[in-house]
Amino acid sequence: VQLVESGGGLVQAGGSLRLSCAASGLLFSRRGMGWFREAPGKEREFVAAIKWNGLNTDYTDSVKGRFNISRDNAKNTVYLQMNSLKPEDTAVYYCAADRSVYRGINRRSDEYLYWGQGTQVTVSS
Secondary structure (H helix, E strand, O other), rough: OOOEOOOOOOEEEOOOEEEEEEEOOOOOHHHOOEEEEOOOOOOEEEEEEEEOOOEEEOOOOOHHOOOOEEEOOOOOOOEEEEOOHHHOOEEEEEEEEEOOOOOOOOOHHHEEEEEOOOOEEEEEE
């Protein structure tokens, strides 16, 4: 199983980035997917999640209205569109795949079994 994130980088406050996570080696279309982030000196936190069929999404309060999670099951890829970025969004962003199939949305990191290597997002003020 492999999850590969891409799309991170350096952006000014107010800018946008689109993260992608390409999955292989798992039944992607049957698993919920999540995005988490980890800032220096802080614990990894939930950012967004999407149900296996794409019909339900969930976001942490601090990104609601700014971030959008989506998925393309034909491409085995999940996306995180990040708009109106703030310096406090600076972190390493990780995508993760649910530990089981056909489940609802999960916010807990221990509900995810497979993780990518992370991609750095830096927002300058």
